[in-house]
Amino acid sequence: MNTIYDTDVLIIGSEGAGTRAAIAAAKQGASVLIVTKGRIGKSGATLMAAADISVDGASIFDVLGLSVGNSKDSPQIFLEDILRAGKFINNLPLAEKIVEAAPIRVKEMMAWGMKIRGVMQCPGHRYPRGVSTTGREIVRVLNKQLRSVDLTVKEYTFVIDLLTTGNSVIGAIGLDLRTGEFAVFRARAVILATGGGSMLYPIQTGAVELTGDGYAMALRAGARLVDFEMIQFMPLCLIGPLPYRGSYFPFSLVAESVDSLDGWLLNRRGERFMRRWDPELLEKTTRDKLSAAIGYEVKHGRGTPNGGIYLSLAHLPRNILDDFANRTLKLHLKKNWRFEGFDFSFIRDILSRGEALEVGPACHFFVGGIDVDLDCQTSLPGLFAAGEVVGGLHGANRLSGNACMEILVAGEMAGRKAAEYAKQANGSVVDQSQIDEIVTEAQAPLERKGSHTTFMVKKKIQERAWGKVGPIRDGQELEGALASLKELTHEHHQSGLTCKDRVYNPEWIQVLQNRNLLILLEAIIQCALAREESRGVHYRIDWPQQIEKWRCNLVVELTASGLEIYPRNPIE
Amino acid sequence: MIRTMSNSEINVKILRFSREIGKEPYYQTYRVPLNERMSVSNILQFINERYDGGLAFYQSCRCGLCKGCVVMVNGKSVLSCTKIVTGDIVVEPRDRKKVIKDLVGY
Ligand SMILES: Cc1cc2nc3c(=O)[nH]c(=O)nc-3n(C[C@H](O)[C@H](O)[C@H](O)COP(=O)(O)OP(=O)(O)OC[C@H]3O[C@@H](n4cnc5c(N)ncnc54)[C@H](O)[C@@H]3O)c2cc1C
Ligand code: FES
Numbered sequence: 114m115n116t117i118y119d120t121d122v123l124i125i126g127s128e129g130a131g132t133r134a135a136i137a138a139a140k141q142g143a144s145v146l147i148v149t150k151g152r153i154g155k156s157g158a159t160l161m162a163a164a165d166i167s168v169d170g171a172s173i174f175d176v177l178g179l180s181v182g183n184s185k186d187s188p189q190i191f192l193e194d195i196l197r198a199g200k201f202i203n204n205l206p207l208a209e210k211i212v213e214a215a216p217i218r219v220k221e222m223m224a225w226g227m228k229i230r231g232v233m234q235c236p237g238h239r240y241p242r243g244v245s246t247t248g249r250e251i252v253r254v255l256n257k258q259l260r261s262v263d264l265t266v267k268e269y270t271f272v273i274d275l276l277t278t279g280n281s282v283i284g285a286i287g288l289d290l291r292t293g294e295f296a297v298f299r300a301r302a303v304i305l306a307t308g309g310g311s312m313l314y315p316i317q318t319g320a321v322e323l324t325g326d327g328y329a330m331a332l333r334a335g336a337r338l339v340d341f342e343m344i345q346f347m348p349l350c351l352i353g354p355l356p357y358r359g360s361y362f363p364f365s366l367v368a369e370s371v372d373s374l375d376g377w378l379l380n381r382r383g384e385r386f387m388r389r390w391d392p393e394l395l396e397k398t399t400r401d402k403l404s405a406a407i408g409y410e411v412k413h414g415r416g417t418p419n420g421g422i423y424l425s426l427a428h429l430p431r432n433i434l435d436d437f438a439n440r441t442l443k444l445h446l447k448k449n450w451r452f453e454g455f456d457f458s459f460i461r462d463i464l465s466r467g468e469a470l471e472v473g474p475a476c477h478f479f480v481g482g483i484d485v486d487l488d489c490q491t492s493l494p495g496l497f498a499a500g501e502v503v504g505g506l507h508g509a510n511r512l513s514g515n516a517c518m519e520i521l522v523a524g525e526m527a528g529r530k531a532a533e534y535a536k537q538a539n540g541s542v543v544d545q546s547q548i549d550e551i552v553t554e555a556q557a558p559l560e561r562k563g564s565h566t567t568f569m570v571k572k573k574i575q576e577r578a579w580g581k582v583g584p585i586r587d588g589q590e591l592e593g594a595l596a597s598l599k600e601l602t603h604e605h606h607q608s609g610l611t612c613k614d615r616v617y618n619p620e621w622i623q624v625l626q627n628r629n630l631l632i633l634l635e636a637i638i639q640c641a642l643a644r645e646e647s648r649g650v651h652y653r654i655d656w657p658q659q660i661e662k663w664r665c666n667l668v669v670e671l672t673a674s675g676l677e678i679y680p681r682n683p684i685e
Numbered sequence: 686m687i688r689t690m691s692n693s694e695i696n697v698k699i700l701r702f703s704r705e706i707g708k709e710p711y712y713q714t715y716r717v718p719l720n721e722r723m724s725v726s727n728i729l730q731f732i733n734e735r736y737d738g739g740l741a742f743y744q745s746c747r748c749g750l751c752k753g754c755v756v757m758v759n760g761k762s763v764l765s766c767t768k769i770v771t772g773d774i775v776v777e778p779r780d781r782k783k784v785i786k787d788l789v790g791y
Contacts, residue, residue, distance in 0.1 A: 155753035156745045249750060269785070291785050293705065320745045354722035356769065360748060454749010454767040568734040612739025616705040617786040620738035 115286075115295045115548070120146035120265075121535040122528070123285060123298050125272045125327065126306030128157035129248075129517070130500025132255040133218075133524025134304050134531070139262035141532035146298065148270040148287060150322045153256065157308050158319045158501065159520060160252045161453075163369075165233055165243030166521065167191070167514035172216035173232055173244065177223065181232045186240035188212050195515065198237050198399075199508020200649045200659065202340065202666055202683045207505050210487055211522045218521040219244055227254045233370055235513035236399060243514040251517065269617070270296060272326065273625060274551045275303060275334040275496065276543050282334060282496035283541040286551050288625070293615025295552050299543055301535035304527050305331060305483065305491075305498040310633050312626070314476035314583070315575040316359050318347050327502040329629035331483050332636070332676075336491040338669040339504040339681075340481030341633075342640035342651050345511055346474035346584045348403035349376075352421045359475045362452045362460070363424050366437070367396060368403070369513075374437055378407070379423040379469065380415040386422075401510055404474040404584035405652040411473070412585060423469035431465050474584050478516060480507045480650060481640075484668065489527035495538060499527035505684075509649025558624045563609020567623040570608050573601060574630050582637045587654045591642040598635055605631060632671075639678045640667045695719050695770065697728055699740070700777040703786045710781070713737075725758055725765035725776065729788070741787040755779045756788050 122138040124131050127149035139145045149156055169191040174182025188209075195208050223229065227250055234241035259266075269290040276284040276297075284299045310325020311317035328338060349364040351357040367376030378396055380386050390406040391398040407422045416422055426434065438448050450458040463470060482504035489497045500520045507515060558567070581594035605627050610620040644667060646660040647653050665680040694716050702710040715732050723731070729742045742765065745751040749767040756765050757777040765776075778784050783791040 151743070151745050152753055155743075155751040161746050161748070161750055291791075320751070321747065322745060355727045356722060356724035356747075356766065453746075454764060566734075566738060568738065610738065612737070614703060614705055614739050614786070616703060617741040617789050618739055619733055619741060 115297050115552070116289070117297045117299060118146060118267075119299045120144050121301045122146070122304065122531045123148065123300035123302070124304045124306055124528075125285060126157065126308060126500070126502075127153040127266065127268075128306070128308065129159035129251060129255070129520030130502075130524040130527070131304070131306035132252075132259050133521055134306060134499055134528030135264055136255070136258050136262055137525045137528030138532040139264045141529060143532035143535050145264035146267065146300070147264065148267045148272055148298065150269070150271045150326075152268045153266050154252050156320060156322050158248075158323060160248040161318070161320065162248030162251070162517055164248045164251060164517050165235060165245050165514035166215075166219055166517040167238070167242045167512070168215050168219050168244055168518070169212065170240040170242055173242070176216035177220055177244070179232060181241065183240045186242070190239060191242065194237060194239055195506070195512060196508065198510045198512045198649070200510065201508065201664055202648070203508030204505030204684045206487055206684060207485070210526075211506055211519060214522045214525075215518045218525060222251070222254055222521065225254050225258050227251065235370055236368075236397070237512045238514070267296075271622060271625065272330065273555055275330050276547060277334050277493070278541045278544065280335055281494040281541065284543060285330075286548060288555065290617045290622070293618070295555070297543065297548060299540070301538040301540060302495050302497060302531040304531050305496070305502050306500045306524065306527075307502050309479035309501040310630075311476040311479070313575065313578045313630050313633050313637075315572075315579050316350065316352060316473065316475040318350060318359050318361050318475050318477045324626040324629055325479070325633045326626070326629045327498070328482060328636070329632045331491065331496070331498070332632060332669065332671040334493060334496065335671070336493050336496060337484040338482060338636060339484045339666045340509065340640070341504070341636045341669050342582070342644055342667065343480035343504075343507075343509050343649055344476060344582070344637065345400065345478040345480050345650050346404035347477035348400050348407055348474045349424060349472045350475035352419055352471055352473045357455060360453070360455065361475070361477075362455075362457055363470055363472045365446060365452070367424065367426075368400075374426060374429065374433065377425045377428065378403075379425055380410045381417060381423075382415060386410055386415070399510070401650045401652070404650075407474055408584035409654070417471045419471050421471040421473035424472045425469040426464045427467040427469070434461060434464060478511055480504070480509065480511050488530040489523055490530060490534070495534065497527045497531045497534075499523040509651065555625060558608065558610050559613055559615070559621065561609035563607055565604050565608040566611065567608045567620050567627060570601070570605050570627050571623055571630070573604065574627060574634055577601065578634055578637070582634070582641050585652050585654055586641045588642065588645070588656070591638055595635070595638050595642065598631070598638070602631055636669050636676055639676055640669065643667055643678050693719050696773040697732065698773075698775045699732075699787070700781075701740075701787050702778075702784050705786075719770065723770050725756065725763065725768045725770055725774070726754060728770055728774075729765065729776070741785070741789045743789050
C-alpha cells in the first residue's frame with residue numbers, strides 16, 4: 114500500500130529555488146510540502162555556490178544602500194549584458210521581470226540576516242553587480258526563514274514522475290528511500306525546483322543528486338523544454354586525483370573575476386593555444402570559448418596524458434601567488450590554501466615549483482530547461498518551475514551571479530503563483546492505473562536478472578555525453594550518437610540489480626536516474642544536431658560561426674513517436 | 686599529474702546494517718586497491734560499483750561543503766569526501782542509533 118500525502122503546493126527540491134518558493138507559498142496561506150531526494154541544506158548546487166548574486170549597479174546603491182553601487186549602471190544596461198551573453202535568444206520579458214525584482218529579493222535576504230562580503234565585477238558584466246556571499250549562507254538564511262512558516266519537509270524521497278489528469282498536473286509519485294515504499298503526493302499545484310543535470314557528464318562541479326530528473330519528468334508529463342543543447346562547462350577544473358575531480362579551484366585562481374591571476378594554458382607542445390582562439394583576451398576570454406578551445410585541443414591529440422590541458426603560472430614571481438590568497442573576495446580560498454573542504458597547499462607547491470596543473474572542462478550548469486511563462490508556470494496547468502531547471506533567462510549562455518539571482522526571484526514568484534493557483538484549483542482524483550503503471554515500471558529492475566549493472570550503464574551514458582555533446586560537437590558524430598542511443602537504451606532495459614533491497618538501494622536509485630539521463634542525452638543530442646551553427650555555449654566544429662537565421666529557440670516535446678524538436682522565435 | 690603511494694591494497698571494514706533485513710549490524714571487509722589518491726567517498730563508491738551495489742552511503746557536494754557525508758573512520762568523525770585514505774580503515778555510521786541503511790542515517 115502506498116502512503117498518500119495531501120497538500121496545496123508540492124515542491125520538489127529543497128534548496129535555493131525550492132525553499133524560496135516554499136516560504137512564498139506558505140505566506141499565502143497554502144499548505145506546503147517540500148520533498149527532496151537528499152537532505153535539506155545538504156543537497157543540490159545552491160550550497161556550493163561561491164556565490165555572487167547579481168543586482169544592477171544602480172539598485173545596489175539605491176535599494177541595497179551599499180556605497181559600492183554604481184549609478185551609471187541600470188536594469189536596462191544589465192539586461193543588455195544578459196542578452197549579449199545569451200546571444201539574443203533569451204526570454205526577454207522573463208529576464209526583465211527577474212532583473213527588476215532582484216534588488217527587492219536580495220534586500221529581503223539581507224534583512225533576514227544574509228551576510229555579504231562586498232560587490233565584485235565578473236566577466237561579461239559591464240559594472241560590478243555580484244553581491245558576494247556564500248551558497249551556505251544563502252541556504253542558512255532561507256532555512257532559518259523556513260522555520261518561521263508552517264510547512265512540511267520530507268527528505269530522502271526520490272520523485273519519479275508527475276501525476277496528471279488531462280493535461281493538468283495534480284501531484285507526483287516518489288520512492289521513499291527510507292522505507293523502500295512508494296509515496297503518492299496529491300497536490301493542487303506542483304513546483305519543480307530540482308536543479309540541473311550535470312551528472313549526465315563524467316566530470317561535474319555540482320552535486321550527485323543532479324541527474325536532471327525534473328527535465329525528464331516534465332517532458333514525460335507533456336511540458337516543453339527550450340534550448341536544451343545549451344550546457345555550460347566550467348573550463349578550468351581539476352581532472353584528478355580522484356577526490357578533487359571537478360573542483361573549479363584552478364578557475365578561481367586565473368579566471369573567476371577581473372582581478373584573477375594571469376594563467377597560461379598550454380597544450381602538450383607547450384603552445385599557448387588561446388592565441389588561435391582569442392588573440393586579444395587569451396585566457397581571459399569567456400568560459401564557453403575556453404571550454405571549446407580545450408575540448409578542441411584534446412580532441413586533436415594535443416592534450417595531457419590524462420585528457421586535459423596544462424595550466425601554467427610559471428611566468429609569475431612566487432610571492433604573487435601567496436599574496437593572491439590574501440586579497441581575493443569571492444573565493445572559498447583561505448590563507449592556508451584551503452579551498453572549500455580541501456587542503457590545496459600541494460597545488461601551491463606544484464605551482465611554486467614552476468610545474469603546470471592538468472585541467473579540463475567540467476559540466477557546470479544547464480542553461481536551457483523547462484519553458485515557463487511570466488508566472489513561472491509551464492505549459493501544463495498546475496505545474497510551475499523555478500531555478501536551474503528552467504530555461505529562457507540566460508538564452509545561449511549564463512553570466513556569473515545570474516543563477517543565484519534567478520533562484521531567489523523565480524523561487525518567490527513560483528511559490529506565490531502556485532499558491533494562488535492552488536486556491537482556485539479543484540482537488541482532482543488521482544487515477545490509480547496511472548500510479549500502477551509508474552510503480553510497475555519503477556519496480557521492474559528489482560525483479561530483473563540483468564546482464565549489465567546500473568553503474569556500468571551510467572558510465573556509458575556519461576562517456577557518450579562527454580564525447581558527443583561536451584564542449585565541442587560535430588554533426589556527423591551527433592548523427593552517429595543518435596543512432597547508437599537505441600543500443601544504450603537497450604542496455605539500460607537489460608540492466609538488473611545485484612542487490613534486491615528496497616531500502617536505500619544505490620543500484621535502484623541509479624537505474625531510476627539512468628532512465629532520466631537517457632532522455633536528457635537524447636534531447637541534448639537532437640537539439641545540438643538541429644542547431645547548425647555555433648552560439649553561446651553550443652560549439653559545432655562543422656558550423657563554427659553564429660548564423661542569423663538561427664537566432665531562435667529550439668523547443669523540445671515528448672510525443673507518442675518520441676522527442677520532437679522545433680524552432681521558435683525568441684520571445685521579445 | 687600527482688602520483689601518490691605505490692601500488693598497494695588496503696582492508697576496508699564497514700559496519701553494515703539494514704532495517705529491512707532485520708539482521709543485527711555486522712562488519713564486512715573488502716580489499717580495495719589504492720594506486721592513486723582516494724578519499725573515503727572514492728573508496729565507498731569503488732566498492733559500490735565493483736563489489737557491492739547495495740552498500741549505502743550519503744554524498745552530495747563531494748568537496749566538504751554540505752557536511753552530509755559524515756562517517757566514523759577508525760573511530761573518528763570525518764567528512765568522507767575530504768578524508769584521504771592512506772591505509773586500512775574501519776568505517777562506521779555517524780550515529781548507530783539513527784541508521785537507515787549501512788552508513789546512511791536520519
Ligand atoms: C560549484 C558551483 C558554484 C556555483 N557558483 C555560482 C555563483 O557563484 N553564482 C551563481 O549565480 N550561480 C552559481 N552556481 C549555480 C547555482 O548555484 C545553481 O544554479 C543554483 O543554486 C541552483 O539552485 P536550484 O534551487 O535550482 O537547485 P539545487 O540547489 O541544485 O537543488 C536541487 C534540489 O532538487 C532535489 N532533487 C533533484 N531531483 C529530485 C528528485 N527526483 N526528487 C526529489 N528531489 C530532487 C535535490 O535533492 C536538491 O534538493 C554554482 C554552481 C555550482 C555547482
Ligand atoms: S559530500 Fe558534501 S561534505 Fe562530503
